[in-house]
Amino acid sequence: MRIIMTSKHTLPPFRTDVVGSYLRPAYLHQARSQFAKGEISADNLQTVENKAITELIEKQKAAGLKVITDGEFRRSWWHLDFMWGLNGVEKADLSHGYVFDGIETRPETARLTAKIGGKNHPFLEHFRFLLPFADAGIVPRLTIPAPAQFFKELYRPENKAATESIYPTQAELIQDLTRAYQTFIAELYAAGCRNLQLDDCTWGMMVDARYNNAGVADRSLLKEEPCDCHSTTHTVISDNVQSLAELLLAINNAAIEGAPDDLILTTHVCRGNYRSTWAASGGYQPVASVLFGRENVSAYYLEFDTERAGDFSPLAEVSGDKKVVLGLVSSKTGELEDKQAVIDRIKEATQYIPLDRLCLSTQCGFASTEEGNALTEQQQWAKIALVKEIAEEVWK
Template identity: 55%
Template sequence: MAVASKEGIRTETPFRFDNVGSFLRPEKLKEARKAFAKGSISEQELKAVEDEAIKDLIQKQKDVGLKAITDGEFRRSWWHLDFMWGLQGVKKQEIDQGYQFKGEETRAETARLTGKISGEHHPFVEHFQFVQQFADEKAVARQTIPAPAQFLSELQRPENVETTKRIYPDLNELVEDIASAYRSVVKDLYTAGCRNLQLDDCTWGRLVGKNHWTSRDDDSNIEEVASLYVNVNNKVIENQPEDLIITTHVCRGNYHSKWFSSGAYDAISKHLFGKEKVKAYYLEFDTERAGGFESLVNVSDNKLVVLGLFSSKLPDLEDKAQIKERIEEASKYVPIERLCVSPQCGFASTEEGNILTEEQQWNKLRLVREVAEEVWGK
C-alpha cells in the first residue's frame, strides 16, 4: 500500500491517529466509587481520587501520542446515562431488566423524565473545565456526550414510554425541548473553551439490527425513525460556532467486551452519512458485523471518516498488513486524505470496562499510532 503524502498530516480533530474517548478505570478509582456508593467516603473525597486518576490518564494519553485528550469518562458510570441524569427534568431510574447484549445483560438502569427538559447547570461543563486546563499546543480537550437521538431513544424505551408521553403528548415538543436543552449545554461547554464535541450515537447501530424492529410495538419504519434521529441531531449541530468541531461516533454496542446488534450501514447511510451535519464520523469496522465500506460513498461534502478498524473489546493486536489493506479498500469510497484510524469504540463505555488490561489497552493504541504514521506520515 502506498504511503499518503505529508500533506495528509492533520492539525485539527479528528486526527489520523485517534481514539473514541473512554478508558479502563484504574483499581483505585473503582474502589473509591464503591466506597462512595456505600457511604464510606464523601463526594469530595471521591472527586479527589477522580481528579488524580484523570491527571494521570491525560499524561498517558499525551505520552502515547494522542492529540485529543479526554477524562476517559472516569466520572461516569455509563457513557450515556450520566449525561442524561445531569439534564433538568430527568432522574436516574432502576428498572427490571437491562439491555440484552450478546451473552450478557447490562445493569438495569435508565433515564426517566420527571418534568419538562432543560439543560442549564449541567455537571459535565465543570468536568470539561478540569480537562481543559491540560490542553496545550499539542493536545486539544475533547468532550464526549450521547447524541440527542440517543436521549430520545432512551425516553422511548418500553419502560419509559408511558411517562414520556404523559409529559410530552406531542413528539414535536419533545424533540424541540431535547434540542433546546442540548444547545444550552453546548453553549456552556463552548464558553468553557470546548472546541471539539463528540456525539456518541448507538441509535444507528440499533436501527440496522433485527432485534430493534422485532421489539417494537408500533408501525414505524427505518426511514421514518432515521429521519427523526437526523432531525433532532441536526437541530443541535446547526448554527454552532464555526470553530466548534462536532463529530459523531457510531457503534453496535460495547459492554464488558460484548456487543448488542449487527448490521451494515447500508440501510441508514443516506440519512446518517448524507444528511447529518457533523464534520466527521467515528465508525465501527473491526468485524464483519458492521458490513463493508461501500456505504461510505454516501458520506457528503468534505466530511472525514475515522475507521474503527481496531477492536477495543479484545486484547489481541491486529495484523498491520491487514489493517493497511482495509484502509486502502475504504479509500475507494472516501479519499485517503479524508480517512483516519482508531479503535471501533472506547475501552470502557461503562465502568465495568472491556476484558483486557490497561497495558493491553495502551499497546493497542500504540499499534493504531504506528499504522497511522506508516500510512499518512509522522
C-alpha cells in the same frame, strides 16, 4: 449545513485517534464502590477522580495522542450520566437492563420528572478540569450521547408513560430536547470546548433486523403527526427504517443547529460495547444516505473491526469533505491485530473515500461503562500504540 474542514490535520479528527473512554484503574473502582456504600464523601471521590484523570492525561500525551479526554472516569455509563445531569431527568431502576450478546447490563435508565432543560450541566465542570491540560497542539475533547440516543431512551417501554405524561406529543418533546442540547452546547463552548463528540448507537441498532424501529415506543400507541423541527416538517414515526432515520436525523441536526463554526462536532456510531460484548449487527447501507449524507457533523467515527459492521461501500455516501475515522482496531479484545491486515483494509476503504479524508482509531472506547472491557491497561495502550504505528506508516 455547518461543516468544519481543514486540509491539514491540525484539528480533529487526527490520523491517530481514539473514541474517548479508558479502563478505570483499580483504585478508582475501589473509591466508587466506597462512595456507593457511603464510606467516603463526594469530595473524597472527586479527589480520587482528579488523580486518576491527571494520570490518564499524562499517559495519553506519552502515547503521542493529539487529543485528550477524561476517560469518562467520572461516569458510570457513557450516556446515562449525561442524561441524568439534564434538568427534568432522574436516575431510575428497571426490572431488566440492556440486552447484549450473552449478557445483560445493570438495570438503570433516565426518566423524565419534568420539562427538559440544559442549563448548568455538571459536565461543564468535568470539561473545565480537563481544559488546563491542553498544551500546544493538544485538543481537549468531551463526549456525550447524541440527542437521538436520549430521545430513544425516553421511549423505552418502562419510560413511555412518564414521557407521555409530561409531553403528550413527540413534537413538544423534541422541541425541548433539542433546545436543552443547544443550551448545553452554548455553555460548553463558553467554557472553552472546541471539540464535542456525539456518541450514537441508534444507527447501529437500526441496521439490525432484530431491532429496526424498536425502542422508540409501542407503535400501536403512537400517532403519526407533523413535527416542525427548525422548519423541517417530517412524519414523527411510521413502520419503516427510513422514517425513523429521518426522525433521528432531524433531532440530531436540530440540536446542533446554531453551534459556533469553530466547534468541531463529530459523531461515533456503535453497535454496543459492554464488557467486551455487542448488541447489534448489520452494515451501514440502510441508513447511509441519511446518516452519512445529511447529518451536519464534520466526521464519523465508525466501527469496522468485525464483519458485523459490513463492508466499506456505504462510505460512498459520505457527503462533501467530511472525514471518516475507521475503527479497525478492536477495543474489546487484548489480542493485537495484524498490522498489514489493517493497512490492507484502509487501502480497501479508499475505493469509496479518498485516503486524505480517512483516519484510524479503535472501534469504540475501552470502557463505555465503568466495568470496562476484558483486557488489561497494558493491552489498552498497546492497541493505541498499534493505531499510531499504522497511521504513521499509512499517512507518513
